Amino acid sequence: MGEFQEFTEALFGQLSVEIDEEKEIIKLASRAKEDLKGKVEFNNLENIAAEVFSTYKNKVEEFLDVKIPENIELKFPELTDLKRLKGEKVFADKESKVFVTELFNAVAKENKTRIAELMQEDTAKYLVYSTYAIQYISKITTTYGDYLDSIIYLNKFILSRYPEIILHKQGEPYDAKFENVNSGYLGAVKMTVVEELIHAAQKNLQQVNKNAAIEVNKINEELARIILSLDTETINKLSEYCQLQAVPDDFPFAKKANLFFFLNPDHFLIEQIGPDVMTFTHVEIDPKIGEAIPQLLDIYKKWLVPIQQHHAAFTAMEGMAAFAIENILKDDKDFQNYLTTFMGTDFSSYQVRKSMGKDFTKIIYEKLGTKTFKKMIEVPPNTKELKDPQLYLKKLS
Numbered sequence: 001m002g003e004f005q006e007f008t009e010a011l012f013g014q015l016s017v018e019i020d021e022e023k024e025i026i027k028l029a030s031r032a033k034e035d036l037k038g039k040v041e042f043n044n045l046e047n048i049a050a051e052v053f054s055t056y057k058n059k060v061e062e063f064l065d066v067k068i069p070e071n072i073e074l075k076f077p078e079l080t081d082l083k084r085l086k087g088e089k090v091f092a093d094k095e096s097k098v099f100v101t102e103l104f105n106a107v108a109k110e111n112k113t114r115i116a117e118l119m120q121e122d123t124a125k126y127l128v129y130s131t132y133a134i135q136y137i138s139k140i141t142t143t144y145g146d147y148l149d150s151i152i153y154l155n156k157f158i159l160s161r162y163p164e165i166i167l168h169k170q171g172e173p174y175d176a177k178f179e180n181v182n183s184g185y186l187g188a189v190k191m192t193v194v195e196e197l198i199h200a201a202q203k204n205l206q207q208v209n210k211n212a213a214i215e216v217n218k219i220n221e222e223l224a225r226i227i228l229s230l231d232t233e234t235i236n237k238l239s240e241y242c243q244l245q246a247v248p249d250d251f252p253f254a255k256k257a258n259l260f261f262f263l264n265p266d267h268f269l270i271e272q273i274g275p276d277v278m279t280f281t282h283v284e285i286d287p288k289i290g291e292a293i294p295q296l297l298d299i300y301k302k303w304l305v306p307i308q309q310h311h312a313a314f315t316a317m318e319g320m321a322a323f324a325i326e327n328i329l330k331d332d333k334d335f336q337n338y339l340t341t342f343m344g345t346d347f348s349s350y351q352v353r354k355s356m357g358k359d360f361t362k363i364i365y366e367k368l369g370t371k372t373f374k375k376m377i378e379v380p381p382n383t384k385e386l387k388d389p390q391l392y393l394k395k396l397s
Contacts, residue, residue, distance in 0.1 A: 003253050004116040011107075011115065011130060018138045019110075022079060022157075025141065029161035032168035040167070040178040042185060045160045049074050052186075052193045053152075056328075060197040063328050065370040066377065068201045069150060074193075076156040079140070083108035086136040088148055090129060091213035096221065099125045100132075107133045123253065124224035127260050128217060145192035147199040154192060162188070166341060180337055187329075187338025194328055198321045205320075205377050209313035215306035220264060223299050227260045230293070235259060238292050263289070263296065265303045278311050278383040280304065312383045316376055319357015323365065324373075326358075356386055363389040368396075 012019070053074055061068055077085055087104025099122055106114035119126040146153040163185040170177050199206070230238075235255050239247075242262055247255045261267060283300045290297055329335040360381065365372045375396060385392035 003251055004119045005112070006251075007119060007253070007257070008112045008115045011134065012110070012112070014134050015107075015137060018140060021141055025158070025161055025165070028165045028168070032161075032164040035168055036164055036174060039174050042163045042182060045154060045156055045189070046074075046076055048186060048189050049076070049154055049193060052190050053197075056190065056194050057197060059328055060194060060201065060324070063324055063370075064198065064201055064373040066201045066373050068197055069203075071150050072197070072200050073151055075151050075153050077153055079157040080108045082140060082143075082153070082155055082157060083137055085146060085148070085153055086133075086140075089136065089146065090132045090217075091210045092129070092217050093214055096125055096129070096217065100129050103129055103133060107137060123228055124221050127224045127228075127257055128220045131261075144188060145196045147196040150200070152193065152196040152200065154189070159185075159188060159192070162342065181341050183334045183337040184341030185338075187332065187334035187336070188342055190329060190332065190335055191325060191338060194325055195321050198324050199317065201373075202317050202320065202377055205313050205317050205380055208380050209310060209317060212306040212310035212313060216303065216310055219299060219303045219306070220266075223264065223296075224260050226293060226295055226299075227263065228256050230256070230259075234292050238289065241288055263293075265300055265307070268300075278308055279387065308383045312386055313380050315357040315383075315386055316360070316381055317357070319355055319359070319361045320373060320376055322355055322358040323361040360386050360389050360392075364392065367393055 057068055057072075084101075084104055087100050090100045090104075092100050099118065103115065103118055103126070105111075106118065140155070141158060144155050144159060146155075163181055166184070167174055167177060167181045170181070227235075232249075232252065235252075239255060239259055242259070244258050244262055247258060281304070283297065283304060285297055285300065361372065361376070364376065368375060379396065381389075381392045385395065
């Protein structure tokens with residue numbers, strides 16, 4: 001169990017900045033609440049969100065010209081539940097889903113013993129899905145909302161604490177500054193609810209993204225099992241050849257883990273080919289590495305198709321949301337106040353922020369108007385079309 005315990009410590013080492021920040025937010029919010037008591041009071045998140053939801057559901061449907069399912073509901077998870085929810089956002093097949101749920105539960109509760117046990121129970125799954133735990137949970141304090149299975153989740157941990165913290169930091173007189181910060185708070189909730197309503201309308205795109213992500217994860221699991229089955233001599237030779245950090249012989253799992261993270265297509269191919277891997281159709285690998293792991297080339301070839309589908313669907317989903325938010329909230333005073341009080345920016349700077357998906361959506365919208373969103377949902381663009389929207393327009397015609 002020793003080596004697995006070490007790995008668990010390393011996992012929390014990578015999350016330490018985030019965990020410290022969470023503790024700091026709790027401390028600051030408590031201090032702010034105490035100081036603001038009896039002077040000013042913000043409305044609770046649930047009431048604001050319910051009001052915004054009923055007002056903006058129709059506005060989003062109108063702008064997108066797409067129906068949002070009737071059964072959408074709002075939920076307001078606190079920190080531990082939000083971390084568990086992030087496990088639900090990891091798309092995996094049925095068998096792996098059970099593992100992912102257990103892993104995220106253990107990480108949410110900071111249960112190091114259980115994490116070490118899970119690592120020992122299925123090391124390949126741990127190698128693949130622990131990276132999600134690090135990636136998703138390290139973004140908790142910058143995530144305001146999530147959408148999954150007809151539920152819009154609002155990050156209560158952040159949204160119910162930030163307004164008080166921001167106002168408290170601005171200092172006295174609180175009542176004079178309250179209106180601006182409160183307006184920014186409303187703007188933050190509007191933006192979050194609008195974004196997640198847009199995601200709720202993207203049914204087919206969501207499904208394409210989910211299916212492709214499941215496929216990518218299955219391929220990564222396959223690679224993890226192959227690397228874990230290699231003998232010590234092959235692992236040592238490959239580690240040396242790939243110039244990986246030296247690991248003592250009494251840490252055999254760490255050696256294999258290092259090799260997996262290095263040869264994982266997300267790292268290895270993107271390092272070799274660059275971001276253009278998203279439009280590549282052909283893969284070659286170093287013959288020396290291919291000799292040691294004969295299955296590797298086939299795995300990389302298999303991985304290209306679903307990773308490109310996943311990347312294209314996700315980029316289209318996010319781009320559509322960014323474009324729609326900008327248009328729906330462009331004249332909204334609360335949203336503008338959110339940008340200045342919460343983000344320290346303004347609408348014109350927000351507008352010029354580049355994103356491939358947003359730029360693509362804008363070009364298609366200039367041609368197709370309100371038909372754009374229905375088309376993007378029903379006929380998702382591929383990675384080549386995202387780079388060259390004219391190809392997508394040609395496909396549609």
